Each structure stands twice: as structure tokens, then as C-alpha cells.
Amino acid sequence: MSSNLEVEPGAASESVLVTTDSFENFDHMSSSLEEIKNLNAIAENDESNVENSNVENFEDLAENVPCNNEDDDFIQSKEWATRSKHVFVLSLAGKPIYSRYGNEDKLAWLFGVMQTLVSFVQSNDDTIRSIHAGDTKFVFLVKKPLILVAVSRTQETVNQLSSQLNYVFNQIASVLTLTRLNKIYEQRQNYDLRRLLAGVERLIDHLLDFSEREPSFTLGAVQCLSLASSVRDNISSAIVGACSKIKNIVFAILLANNKLITLVRMKKYCLHPADLHLIFNLVQASESLKTAESWTPLCLPRFDASGFLYGHVSYLSEDCQACLLLLTVERDVFFTLSEAKQRIVEKLRRNNCLEAINESLNATEETCIVAGFPELRHYLYKCKSTAQFYQPSLSPPYTKYHERLTNLYKRAHQLLHCSTRPLKLLFEKSSNEAILAWDTRGFELYVVFEPLVDTNSAINSVGRLLNWIKKREEKLFHLNAPTF
């Protein structure tokens, strides 16, 4: 297969996205925000980072978080016990913060057990990572000041579960900032975080469903909306044109239907795919953003976990449902950004870009058969140098058994990435299908075939497929990395 190694569809010398592995943590905080603020000498009359300490203090006076009576006997219910994956978040002191199913208050005993386990192991200067009991995995992630636990009967590996817990932690950091989270527990170990996270459960629920379903999470990459490169360039330059005079815009992100249209960034700064996933999650989980222009603080933990960016969030227009986020370090420039958005939309309308976006949104990607690969059922292609991936539309049988396909990919991904003996190439056949997974320096490729395919024709198809993608790379990937 080495002859194909030169073909590296979607590769680019510069990337809008950070291209490191998605399992990494952000243990040391980056100080991008400080850098940008210092550079442009932004006056801070700080309640900017929403560090309002009063909020924490009158918390005690407030009533308890109301609990839903319907959930009373949930713990006893069969339904609760048969869920294939539970996720819990608690404080280091053992206070319940989040449970994916059921009411945390009713699960206090369980949180107690988890906290005891963690601290018992910690007292021996060790960290607990996972416990395996029959077909159930208990995965622990201790990220000060929180403990996250997954209890799973899915086939996902410890690494994958741990990555999901990381996302949950990032989601929490994203609404509060890590700085504030730490400060809260420094002041009060016993703090009940739920009041401050009211409404965030929705985002976490959504994130968990999203991360189980979407290959972008497994791959640590994003998919782009297919667009002629001239159109994508036009869109990027409309954004640059409208924003370049405005100081302190860090990122402009245009997305639709869970796909990236373009991302313009401040020179020197890149966005991490994990942060972009949080943004996708927020946009998808918040229908209300469609009704009006919004202004919101938003922490992107991989970019800078210590503080907020501020986002002007709006959909382009009634007739074009793409969501534009203009992210800045300044907290009071809504109207400046609102005008910039108007200019962007006018420009896009004049250049027929809105039409082009709609056209692409209305057309589905080709299936393998349509693209001329009848022996292929589906595939994922990830270009490593840009952290972007492409997949065709689903075709039978996976339109019906999507979960099976997702699990197939997760398993293959794990085999290529396990820390002990990662494979470079995998070819496996079962009675249902065959899968080929291939990890090269430039890309990862996962291809699902009809079950009876033989090795030679599989390799043959992969070669043709890479050429097919290469030919369309300008359309399928965001190859430029435009800056303001």
C-alpha cells in the first residue's frame, strides 16, 4: 500500500485547528487571553470574568435545588439500572453535581461510595483509573476540583470513556472557567455547585449523546460543509473584510448543520477541535439562538481555561440557517459586532454565497455507491495535519444500524491508538462486514466493506478512494487558514 502514501488528501501546511491528539488534557493553562488583552491594552473594570464573589455567598440562603418528584423512585426503577452508560460528576468532597440519569439527591449514597473509592486510592498516592466487574467498566477521572465517573456496559474502552469524561469536565469549565471553579472550592470545599450549573445539565446531556454518536469526537476532528473552494474563500474574505478593523476579535466561526463552513482566526492563535466541539454542542443544544442575536460569555478551555471570551452569536438570516460566532476578548462590543455581522451578510448575499451554503445544506453528501465505490459501505477519512475529516452519507444497512457502525469505528480507532500495541493497519472480516483501518503519518482511514471483499480488492479500493478524495479535497476541506 505504500504507493498511496504520497496521496494525502486534505493536507495543508497551515491549519486553523490545533492538531494534537484529543485525549490530552489541559493541565497547564494557556494564557492566550492575557496575551491578547495586554497586546491591545484593554481596560478591565473587572466583573468581566464574571468573578462575582457575592454570588457564591448568598447561596446558603437560597432554597435547595428543587427536586423532581417523578424521579423519586427512579433509582429503584428497572429503567435506571439498565441504562448502558451512567455518568456522574461530584466534588472532591463527595457532593453530587451531575448524574446523567435520575436525580442526584436520590443517589447521594452512590456519590459517597465513589468519593470514598477515589480518596482511598489517593491516600496511597495512587490514582484510580478504572475498575472492571463482569461486563461493566467503572472509569474515574479525577480533575481537581472534580471527580468524574462513567459506569458503562458499552464496548467503549477506558480511553474513550475517559475522553468523554474529559469533555464533560471541559463543558463545565466552559461555562464557569477553570479559574472560577477552582476558586469556588478553595473558598468552600462543601459548595453545592448545582445551583450555579442550573441549566447546564442540558448541555452535558446533549454533549454525552453527541459524543457517543458523532465520529468527530472519536477522531478529534471536524467535518466541513462541502463548498467550492472559491465560495469558501469568498466567505472567509467577507468575514475578514468586515472584521479586520475591529480590534480583539479572536475567532470568527461559521457553521451549519454540525459542519464547519469557515473559521477565521487572529494571527498566532488556533482553535482546538475539542473547543470547537463544545461550540457545536452549544449551538445545537440552544434552539433559542435562532430567535435573535445573542451575546454570551464563553470559555474555551483548550484555548484558555482561565477566562471568558465573549461571543456575538447569530444565524445569518431567515433564509440561511448557518450560525455565525464572533468571539472577542472584549465584553462590551455587541453593537460593533452586530454591525460587522450585517456587513458580512450583505456581502455574502451579493456574492451568492448564501445560496451556495443553502445548496450544500440541502444536498446530502454522496453515498459510496453513487460515488462509484459499490464494494464500500462507508468510511471515515481524517487528515491529521488539519484535524478535519470527511465521511460519505450513510447507506444501508447503517441507515438502520447506525450504532453498529459507530461501534465498529470506535473499536478500530482504539486498535490503532491503544498505548500498548497500536496497529498501523487493520483488516478484519465478520459475517456482517469487513473493516480496514489504516494509520499513516498524514491520515487515518477507516473503511467498511461488504463482508465478502477480499484483501486485494480492498486495497485496490482504498487506493482509488484516496485519489477520489484527493481530487475533491478543495471542496471537502477547509484548506486555507485565514486570519484577520
Next chain:
Amino acid sequence: MKTIVGKVVVLGHQGVGKTSTVIRYVENSFTHHITPTVGASFFSCKILIDDITVKLQIWDTAGQERFKAMAPMFYRNANAALIVFDITSQQSFESMQGWVVELQRNVESPMVLCVVGNKIDLSKNREVTRDEAIQYARSIGASYHECSAMQDQGVGVVFDDVARGLIRLFGNTTDHNLKVYDSENIDNIMASSSELEATDTGKEETVNLSIRSIAHGNTVKPKCC
């Protein structure tokens, strides 16, 4: 023909129906599955009262606790505040009073205050009586209205009252920061809300009136009681 541009902030506990009420008024629509507001959303609309056009620039804030510290940004320069609670939730009524205290503590310029009890379609589950709410509103010099964003009851009156309050505020006080324009042609005016910067293009009229009063208390008469 005069045009007054007034900045309105909508405050209240999460889920009381702030967004639903604003959307009912601005777009005359309602969705059951509306998701919580993220940060704050900006709306604008116009109301004609007698021969004065009142342009409302509305900041619909998020009620979730985590956004609380952001609120000053939106109420600091507001000319009117709609403080909303859900009549089926005593908790939301108390939380609303917290907002009033915060406004009184932090806003110096006069402001039209309007207390709104929403969800009267659910009055069988009522936890806050009308009398209790009226009395409270009176005590802070606010008007009181009940409405149902869902069934479109009483929503128009709320905004009408805010607009009238703004006109009175303009007539009675000098230390308001309302923007007033002579012409009708203000469509491209983006007046500032809170400290968010303005880019005015209209001609501003200097207001110089001798009567000075504070909006709380005497400019706004409770209307429905």
C-alpha cells in the same frame, strides 16, 4: 413627530417566560420547546403612542444563575426594566425581588419599572396571589401586569405600558438618558444599550425640562389595579 429610543432590560428567574413574552410581543409567536437563553438576546421593536414613536431596544437576559454576574452590563444604562416572575412559582417571585434590590442598589438614573406575572393560563397552580404581587409592585413604584405568553393574554399591555412609562420619564425628568429624535427616519440608528457602544446617526434633541422627579414612585402609575 417625535421618536424616543428606550433601552429595556428583561430580568427574572430562569424559565419564567421572559423570552416567550418578548417573542410573543415582537413576533407574535410561541413555542413550547424554547431552550433557555444563552447570555442575553437583543430584540428591537417600535410602538406608536399618540404621535410619538417609541423604539424599544430590548435585552432579554438569561435567568440561569451562571449568567447573573453579566446582568449589570444590561441594566446599567437601561431606561426600563421588565421584571418577570411565574405566578405558579413562589420561588420565582422571591427571585424577582432580588433583582429589584439589585437594581435599586446599582442603578442611579430613573427607570421605568414593570413587574410582570406570567403564565396566568396555569392559574389553577397559582402560588402568588394577584394582591400580593400588586402590593409588592406598589411598594417599589412599579406597575403590575399579569399575562400569558402562551395564550397571548395581556402581553401587549405590558409593552404598551413600558412605552408610556418611557414617554412620561422623558417628560418628567432630566436625568434620564433616553435618546430622543425629531425625525421619523431612525431606522438605521443603533442606540446603545447599557455600556455597549452606540453609533448614532440621528440628530439628537437636547432635552431641557425643569420638572425633576425620580421614576420610581411617581412617574409610573400601577395600571391594572
